[in-house]
Amino acid sequence: MVDIVGFCLSFVSFFGIYAILTLSLNLEYGFGGQPNFGQALFYGMGAFVTAILTSNLLLILTHQHLENICTISSLVERETIATSNPSATLLAWAISGITSIIVGAILGFIASYPALRVKEEWYLAMVLLVAAQIFVIVFRYNTRLGCGFDGIAGISNPFSWLVSLTPINSPVIPNLVYSAIILLFTYLCFVLTERLTNSPFGRLLKSVRDDWLASSTLGKNVNKIRTQVMIIGSSMASLAGWLYVYYIGVANTEDYTSTFTFSIWVMMILGGFANNRGAVVGAFFITALDRFTLIGSTLLQAYFPGFNPNIISYSKYLLESLLLLLLLVFRPKGIMKEGVILTPAYRLFSLRMGEKKNERNYS
């Protein structure tokens, strides 16, 4: 009776997006030492930029007049175009994706400025945390920027037009395609971060993270490195926002609060600092915790009437925080430990030397 396919699709979609976010945070903090407590800001900005741009682009590309994107008629119009006009939809999707990455990069550049300016690192954390809150308030109450409280809706799956083309007429097809695309982007981000960190640049990042003074004495441009890592991390987070908003269909500030940033931190800590595989594992674990408790709760209630679900919904939060505390006390490096930087040269070297291909673990 359980819809396995549907469950896997929805699980994979959320997991993919969260994995990208965790990878980006891991890059910024795990490798780069920059504590980004405002990751939701870049995520949300990518989402809102996507929503605003798509809403306008869809009208432009179908040669219609621009109108206020917050009205119902424009919402209905957007959805109709998505189901009938493949070229406009896909083009708008692609353009908004590229734009959100660029906007993320610019924001990352701006956000790295406090990092250079403040004396102690946790000030950066505070500044970003507060900036994320400002973002939420401004976009929630300002109807010109983000359509106010309800956000911008009507951002349909960019493959909705597939439904009418296939003989089955099932909504599963666009979901399947889009989930596959999310996974593809997750894989690309993983490959990118692995390449980035298993390289001289990765060594540079770690040296700046561990002892920026020493790095600086050795002639490395600490500021430039920090800026670069923030730019890459933020663009990745905005990419995740772009993917997410097309999945859920609405850009609403409630999804981008500091509570969500905290969840990403939990995923990263769980999986392991400075370990990209760990980041993915951490995201998987927390997504699994969320989805399995939810579906477990609904199943139990459906087949055992009288079962009280409140315990499960609250205890999920308790479990998450308890888990984090236990991890921090007993295993602060996470499930997967930080490994050696495996540049291509090092791999060759270890092959030649006949050493084991396993990672040496720092404890």
Add this chain to the structure above:
Amino acid sequence: MAFPRVAIALLIIGLIVGVGIGFGASLAFQRPSSTQKTVTYTIGVIMPLSGTLASFGTSFVNSVKLAVNEMNANLSAIGSPIRFNVVVADDGGTPAGALSALQSMYQSYSVQVVIGPLTSAEVLGLRDYADANHIVILPPAATATSLRIANDYVLRPGQPGDQFEGSALAQTILQFGEKYVVYIYRGDTSEIGTYNITSGILKQHGVSVIGIEYTPAQSDYSNIVASASSDVANFLSNGASKSQIAVVLGGYGTEAANMFVHASTDQYLTQVRWFGIEALNDISLLSDAQVASFMAKVNLTITAPEFKTSPQGINFVKAYTQAYGSPPEPYSNYAYDNAWIAMLSILVAGTYNGQVLVKIVPLVADHYFGASGTGIYLDQYGDQTIAYYSIEKLVKIGQTYNFTIIGEYNGGTNQVSLTSK
């Protein structure tokens, strides 16, 4: 690369446990029950049960459960094999949470009708999924105009849209001869919408309106109250008389209580008449002596749904209080009504198919009269077209405070008629 074994083990254990629960439960159901063949229909409820809206969410969930229990009792009394079951999921008040909750419900038992969510933001989060999978969504109290979309699966036979309350409020204020209005309203979609409509009508009739929007879920609103007070003082100093000045409160619950406490010690705000929205008829406000005495002092006049005159409405409040120990939160009667409409639609249709139900629900709703005290007639957007409000004033009777009816608003004719002042 060798993965640490602990990680693998942990993951596998987690997966096995999760999948085990799922499959075990579904297998348990598929085993036929040895006794009578009962047919169980499961209604989903998606509400915020954590976070700032938790008290409303919990009250709405309890109201749905009350309705389901009543229906089951009636069905078993007549010997019917049909029973209803409720599955509740917490969505945390976010669109992502609402979508996840709906996905889980659909994936675990193919839910076809859901009561909820609470706010229009959450509704927008799960709307696409509901439309694609043909799940009927009945949000009891999400009155935002952004949801007036035709031919989708979101139907709102619950609370009437803000345009009715706005009009009723505006006309009542005009009939009291007010010329200067200070309107304090909550910064959420419904109250902003109500404010826009009310102030629009008032301004058309030459009334000066000052609007003060406040952030929901804050601890203290002394600055809002002080701002209103100085606005009233300004009106007075510009020559207006007390009887021509009014304060309107588009807010409720703990925020209203906080503001009333502050206003009760203010020399200007206690001298003018106050108006308000239906949610101010709240037992938690009335049972607080300080708050209630202020409300009575300023002759607080609200537009209230007519559920106080409807037998189902009175019964609902009684039954809820008896079952859960405290009265329901405002607007809970709409959750109760939506649950009844959902169950009646399933019985009428004889099937649990969402594509059929989306056609049957308007039919049943149009012929339903329940705890909300007014009839229901849905338009092409699936929204209420009629609304009846009574205009009520708070008075002190003996030692208790109660709202008494002083007039009514007819949504059909869009007219307010006052019987007393």
Add this chain to the structure above:
Amino acid sequence: MLNWLLGSIVRSIFESGIFLMVSIGLTLTLAVVKLPNFAHAEFITIGAYTTLIVTQFLPNNLPFALIASFLISGLIAIVVHQLAYKPLIKRRSSLYILVLASFAVAQFLRYTVFILASIGGMLSAHPLINVVPVLYIAGQALTNIYLLTLLLAILSAVFLSLFFKFTLTGKSMRAISSNQVLAQLSGINTERAINVMWILAGGLAGVGGSMLSPYVTVTPALGFNLLLEIFAVVIFGGLTSFIGTILGSLIMGFAENSLMDFLNIYFSVPYTYTPLIPFSLIIIVLLIKPTGFGLSYSVSRALKQRLIRTQSR
């Protein structure tokens, strides 16, 4: 024209008093154990709920409610320290681990309160304390709660400064704050001093929550909503300075009230943008003068000594 100003000032002072009560504990925590405790706000919630429960049985009994809130919040603070923070500090965890741990503790406490409140039907309730106006200044009422808050804030400030100056535990705390290792080597019982610090930190926050509760209605998210503003107060004050916290509370109280009133009256900025003020101030302070506006005790003493030395020449 400026008739709003006086009432605005009165309200600002009240809010400064509340902020002082709830923030001083965080300053203490930062000074003595160098821990930015994001769970501090939950002590406020616990204090408010204690008052709620106590007044159900003893309505209007403020002294009892205050003492109970102080004790219970202080107790929870110590338990949290012993169970969660001490192990982490012992193994010299980095700052972010501590911050994350405090986030986790905050979430744990908050949802425990949620569960208990929803079982007890107290998800949003009002304590049975009467708010009675005592006198009026420029149309703004000064209520009994208002005056009590001011009194308590001033008393706490005086008590704490005497405590730090004259008692052994207080001086131990200052020693630990300036150099913990040295303090331990000098034979100071750091364990005891830190425990007392936690009781004070949690207890004062609980009393702050208690003073806030007659005005607002108590929900499990009560403290959490104030978290960033409390951090703003502490940041303005330079994180570890006691006097700085007083300054920071005043800045916060006035910024959120008088400044916002000013912006609203003359620039029509709606009140919904009020939180932007403390947030923007945090960013500005951190970027321009990260050490805040206060002086730490050791710095001010060093300055005073320098002054004495120059004068005695």
